[in-house]
Amino acid sequence: MRLSIDWRSLILYRKSLYLLLPPPPALLFSCHNWQEELYSQKDRPATGGDVSAPAAEKMAREALAAAADAQSALKKKTAAARSWILFDSSGEGTILDADKYAIMHRVQIHARDLRILDPLLSYPSTILGRERAIVLNLEHIKAIITADEVLLRDPTEENVIPIVEELRRRLRSDNVINQAHGEGRENINGQHDLDGVEEDESPFEFRALEVALEAICSYLDARTTELETAAYPALDELTSKISSRNLDRVRKLKSAMTRLTARVQKVRDELEQLLDDDDDMADLYLTRKLAGSSSPVSGSGVPNWLPGSPTIGSKISRASRASAATIHGNENDVEELEMLLEAYFMQIDGTLNKLATLREYIDDTEDYINIQLDNHRNQLIQLELFLSSGTVCLSLYALVAGIFGMNIPYSWNDNHGYVFKWVVGISGLVSGFLFIFIIAYARHKGLVGS
CATH class of the missing domain: 2.40.128.330 (Lipocalin)
Incomplete structure (x- = not known):
C-alpha cells in the first residue's frame, strides 16, 4: 500500500500538542482523512519501501488520542482559570x-x-x-x-x-x-439576649480583607514553624557529625528558608507600603466612596427603591454614617484600616523575625563548621610538619649510609669492626637530636600545638 503522508501538517500538529493549544481544523481534517485512507486501503498488499498498514494505523490512532488528551487538558485549564x-x-x-x-x-x-x-x-x-x-x-x-x-x-x-x-x-x-x-x-x-455581643461596625470590605490577611499570615507562620521544626534538629546533627547526607539536608532547608523569607518579606513590604501612604489606605474605603456617590435617601435613611431588609438597612446605616463622616471632613481618616493593617503587619513581622533568627542560627552553624574544618586542616598541617621533619632526619641518616656504601677503597676499617657500630650509632643519635630540635623549635614559635 502506498500512503501519502503530509509530514509538514503532522509536524505542526505535534507542535500544537506540546504547546497545549487546540490544533487547527485543517490538521484535524487531515488526520481524519489519513485514518479513513488507512481503513480503506488496509486490505491492499504492501510493496517494498512503503509504510506498512498496521504501523501507519497505529500512528494515526496515537495522533488522534494525543489530540483528544490535549483538548481535554486545555478545557480543564480553561475551566480552572x-x-x-x-x-x-x-x-x-x-x-x-x-x-x-x-x-x-x-x-x-x-x-x-x-x-x-x-x-x-x-x-x-x-x-x-x-x-x-x-x-x-x-x-x-x-x-x-x-x-x-x-x-x-x-x-x-x-x-x-x-x-x-x-x-x-x-x-x-x-x-x-x-x-x-x-x-x-x-x-x-x-431587652435582648445579645447584650454582651457587639455589632461589627467595620465595612464589609474590611471584614473580608481581615479574613484574607489573617489567612495569609497564619499560612506563612505555619510554614515557618514547619521549617523551624525540621531545621534546628538538622543543624544540631550537622554540628555533631559532618557528613555529605547532613550537608545536603541542610542545603535543602536553607534553600527553602530563602524562598520562604522572600515570600514573607514581600507581604510585609506590601503592608508597610500601605501603612506609609494614607492615600492608598483611603482608596480601600469602598463603602465610604460608595456612600459619597450614592443617590439621595429618604427620611428613614434607606432608599425607597430597596426592600425592607434588616441586612440592607444595617448596611445602608453604616454607609450613612460613613457618608456623614465624609461630609464632616473625615474623608482622610484611615485610623480603622491603619489599626487593622498594623495588627497583621506585626504578625508578619514576627514571622520574618523567626526566619531571621533561623538564618542567624544557620550562619552560626556554618561558622562553627568552618572553625572545625580549619582545626582539622591545622592538625593535618602539623602532621605534615612532623612527617617532613622525620623525612629530613632519615635523609641525613641515609646520606651517611650512602657515603660509606660508595665503592671507594679505604683501610681504616679493615682491622677494627667496632667502627661500623660507632658510625651507625652516632648517625642515628644525630638524626634523632635533629628531629627533636626541629619539633621543639616549632612549638617554641607556636607553629604546632602543645
Missing part, C-alpha cells in the same frame, strides 16, 4: 463560571488588574485599591473585594478551601449579629 466563588454580605457562596470580561464588567476593574490574579502567571503579593474594588493577590489568595461581595479565585484548591470556609463562617456570623441588633432597635423594651 474561569472558576470563581462569590460571597455576598450574608455569607452565601455561589460558584461562578465566568470569563474575564464578565468579571471586569461586574467589579469594574481593568484587564491589567485582573491579569494579576491569573494563576498561570507569576506576580508578587499585591493589594490594590480601585474605585469600586480591592484587588488582592496574596500568595494563593487571589480575590476581588467590593463594598458588598467577595470574588475568590480557584475555590477548590487545597490551600484556598480553608479561606472559603472561614469567609462563609465569618460573614454569616457578622450578618446574624447585625440582624439581631437591628431587630433589637425596633423592640420597645430594649
Whole structure:
C-alpha cells in the first residue's frame, strides 16, 4: 500500500500538542482523512519501501488520542482559570463560571488588574485599591473585594478551601449579629439576649480583607514553624557529625528558608507600603466612596427603591454614617484600616523575625563548621610538619649510609669492626637530636600545638 503522508501538517500538529493549544481544523481534517485512507486501503498488499498498514494505523490512532488528551487538558485549564466563588454580605457562596470580561464588567476593574490574579502567571503579593474594588493577590489568595461581595479565585484548591470556609463562617456570623441588633432597635423594651455581643461596625470590605490577611499570615507562620521544626534538629546533627547526607539536608532547608523569607518579606513590604501612604489606605474605603456617590435617601435613611431588609438597612446605616463622616471632613481618616493593617503587619513581622533568627542560627552553624574544618586542616598541617621533619632526619641518616656504601677503597676499617657500630650509632643519635630540635623549635614559635 502506498500512503501519502503530509509530514509538514503532522509536524505542526505535534507542535500544537506540546504547546497545549487546540490544533487547527485543517490538521484535524487531515488526520481524519489519513485514518479513513488507512481503513480503506488496509486490505491492499504492501510493496517494498512503503509504510506498512498496521504501523501507519497505529500512528494515526496515537495522533488522534494525543489530540483528544490535549483538548481535554486545555478545557480543564480553561475551566480552572474561569472558576470563581462569590460571597455576598450574608455569607452565601455561589460558584461562578465566568470569563474575564464578565468579571471586569461586574467589579469594574481593568484587564491589567485582573491579569494579576491569573494563576498561570507569576506576580508578587499585591493589594490594590480601585474605585469600586480591592484587588488582592496574596500568595494563593487571589480575590476581588467590593463594598458588598467577595470574588475568590480557584475555590477548590487545597490551600484556598480553608479561606472559603472561614469567609462563609465569618460573614454569616457578622450578618446574624447585625440582624439581631437591628431587630433589637425596633423592640420597645430594649431587652435582648445579645447584650454582651457587639455589632461589627467595620465595612464589609474590611471584614473580608481581615479574613484574607489573617489567612495569609497564619499560612506563612505555619510554614515557618514547619521549617523551624525540621531545621534546628538538622543543624544540631550537622554540628555533631559532618557528613555529605547532613550537608545536603541542610542545603535543602536553607534553600527553602530563602524562598520562604522572600515570600514573607514581600507581604510585609506590601503592608508597610500601605501603612506609609494614607492615600492608598483611603482608596480601600469602598463603602465610604460608595456612600459619597450614592443617590439621595429618604427620611428613614434607606432608599425607597430597596426592600425592607434588616441586612440592607444595617448596611445602608453604616454607609450613612460613613457618608456623614465624609461630609464632616473625615474623608482622610484611615485610623480603622491603619489599626487593622498594623495588627497583621506585626504578625508578619514576627514571622520574618523567626526566619531571621533561623538564618542567624544557620550562619552560626556554618561558622562553627568552618572553625572545625580549619582545626582539622591545622592538625593535618602539623602532621605534615612532623612527617617532613622525620623525612629530613632519615635523609641525613641515609646520606651517611650512602657515603660509606660508595665503592671507594679505604683501610681504616679493615682491622677494627667496632667502627661500623660507632658510625651507625652516632648517625642515628644525630638524626634523632635533629628531629627533636626541629619539633621543639616549632612549638617554641607556636607553629604546632602543645
